[in-house]
Amino acid sequence: MKRYTHDQIAARVAADIPDGAYVNLGIGLPTRVANHLPRDREIVLHTENGLLGMGPAPPPGHEDPDVINAGKQPVTALPGASYFHHADSFAMMRGGHLDICVLGAFQVSARGDLANWHTGAPDAIPAVGGAMDLALGAKQVFVMMEHLTKDGRSKIVAALDYPVTALRCVSRIYTDLAVVDVTQGGLVVVDRVDGLAHAELERLTGVPLAAAR
Amino acid sequence: MKRYTHDQIAARVAADIPDGAYVNLGIGLPTRVANHLPRDREIVLHTENGLLGMGPAPPPGHEDPDVINAGKQPVTALPGASYFHHADSFAMMRGGHLDICVLGAFQVSARGDLANWHTGAPDAIPAVGGAMDLALGAKQVFVMMEHLTKDGRSKIVAALDYPVTALRCVSRIYTDLAVVDVTQGGLVVVDRVDGLAHAELERLTGVPLAAAR
């Protein structure tokens, strides 16, 4: 079997974002989705530090320290962009106005619980940022992650081992092995890499997976 | 004795407003205070429909239907004015950012309860507007009213007969007969019209009044 690369996962997520969608791309892997957005669609990116209509990184030497994204990287503002303060920005999110939020994760449970903010290590300095708000603040939450940990355990689990970010919030999971929907009736495999049988995917994942019809 | 005229009451209120104060003048009698603000003080007027830095009425023929006060009368905006939406405007009020609010009243109780929004008549069409927010939304609430009803009953009462606007909110009462402070220890007369003895004022008012020292 041939695993999806990070860029392939990002491209797959991007392909699922419709024209006109309002989207927040989380820090890390999800940021990469911006590079794959179809050129024939107009997709409006939100960054929780107060910008709607975020554009790509500026050319070197043209960075503006007051135009940054949630990861504190320099970005640009497109024509049509608007600036607002943090309470308004999170009102936008918490109020359910975003169509899609794309997040990284440590684990996702079979019922869509998300863990992505804290490793649970007792000596770790905790930091949550907008993770909990983002997880609740969109009509659909897409998670992008490796299917398995480095030592081969599934990141899709029956119940979370890591501290919870938000409960029952994930709509769809994109991994290097498969695309899996979280439904009322359980997890449903939408897609898997070539050469990986459904039964093998289910064995690797360790929780029941239905096949999409 | 010579009762204070409405303009004299308004002038007395105006004299008590310090330089630099943020003030909301309620509909009706309080509006008149604007005509008496000392010229050597800069006082910033707030109108709850979204303008801070309200100026006087425009000259005839220069009315702008989009620049109105809470009474829906045409006003102007001074240099330094700002516009904002209703949630921000009432945040300004409820959050305690105004220094003084001047309101009319049907009755004020000895402990500072205010009735000014509803006559209590069962067939009256009710309307509250910003009355309840204004009564709570300033560091000091000044009430302007006639001391007595047309049939000679005191509008300063032991307990309200009219529906409550807000409890324990009034700081000072300005009437055609006196200026009365609402204190923790009860009502204290700050000032009264010439020729009206304290005992007579107390008799007319019908609730205990202390004399200011």
Next chain:
Amino acid sequence: MIDKTVPSLEAAVAGIRDGATVMIGGFGTAGMPVELIDALIATGARGLTIVNNNAGNADAGVAALIREKRVRRIVCSFPRQTDSWHFDRAWRAGELELELVPQGNLAERIRAAGAGIGAFYTPTGFGTRLAEGKETRVIDGRDYVLEHPIRADFALVKALRGDRWGNLVYRKTARNFGPIMAMAAECTIAQVDEVVALGDLDPEAIVTPGIFVRRVVAVPPRATQPAGTAAAARAT
């Protein structure tokens, strides 16, 4: 491509059905989207719940909606005005329900809906008949009333300028309820004096970001102001 502009008032109000909850911007007539309301009347939709600060002035706008008996229920802070005769008649005739809300609570409840807040404690109204039956709580020695969000199916707002993304700027005190109502409705419809090119609105001065707006229709201002503005304002 995103293009929220629609070619007509009729297209702007399409889909507003009987029984819908409709927020309508404006404080008196300032910011009232009169032409959108006329288009709503033309749809024939009945049994509406209207959320507005007032309950109509004179004969146009919200007043016309009441006159045409389209309103089942009105949520507002200040229905009684010198020129609220259509509301007064309908209310006395028992034709509509009234939920009276202190103006600041009205604004904050609308914002709460837009901001995803489940409920909030406000000091306004405590101890009054408008808080009867509502949950109360003492927080840090102060009395509060629990208030819940007000959501709507549609919001009709009037703005000065808009673009194809739905970004809006307002004009002076006509801003009033527009920005918060735009946040609180499933489908927000804005009439604007002028549609401008994307990028023409200053991103620092946009009051309503386009994410809150579904449809934008240009309604150039008439040479003479609509009834019930300066002249009516003086009378009320």
Next chain:
Amino acid sequence: MIDKTVPSLEAAVAGIRDGATVMIGGFGTAGMPVELIDALIATGARGLTIVNNNAGNADAGVAALIREKRVRRIVCSFPRQTDSWHFDRAWRAGELELELVPQGNLAERIRAAGAGIGAFYTPTGFGTRLAEGKETRVIDGRDYVLEHPIRADFALVKALRGDRWGNLVYRKTARNFGPIMAMAAECTIAQVDEVVALGDLDPEAIVTPGIFVRRVVAVPPRATQPAGTAAAARAT
């Protein structure tokens, strides 16, 4: 006459005493009022509670305040960053307390303080360790956590321009926490790139009305950007 401008950074931060709660604007270094923080350090005030989104970047601003051991407690959403070494050290040494708040709850709690809201129900954080021990409620079938306002004695914010009434406009995403912190503090102190004449700011575009601001001090931007902006941002 109202004149909120003060002649020096020293005058701007006068009165901030040991043990004060101080909100500091900024998201990372964008909007961080570095010069006001330096002036606060110079006052010698200790035992401060700091409310900021982060807990300092590199060696300037909030990081310097921590390095100088002025902070007893920090309320923030995202302390851990690649360049938060002063916080990391102080936290591991047990020198300061941390109250970790999800970013949207942080913003809304600050706004609630400014808006006179006693408490509010938010969905964010429900079921997580950051809501442990907090009151919860089901409203319309959804789970919420009760959160309370965050108030401060002082707020230090950075804006682009201000006038003698204290009106402020910000610059791009440096706006972030400034407007809500300005509402939530007893005494809000703004450093601005430029003080302009009253009336020069567009009344439609003023973000923070002067009522929320007590002092304004002009701090012209340096020719080179302060440390920890573009370059540091790329690194974090």
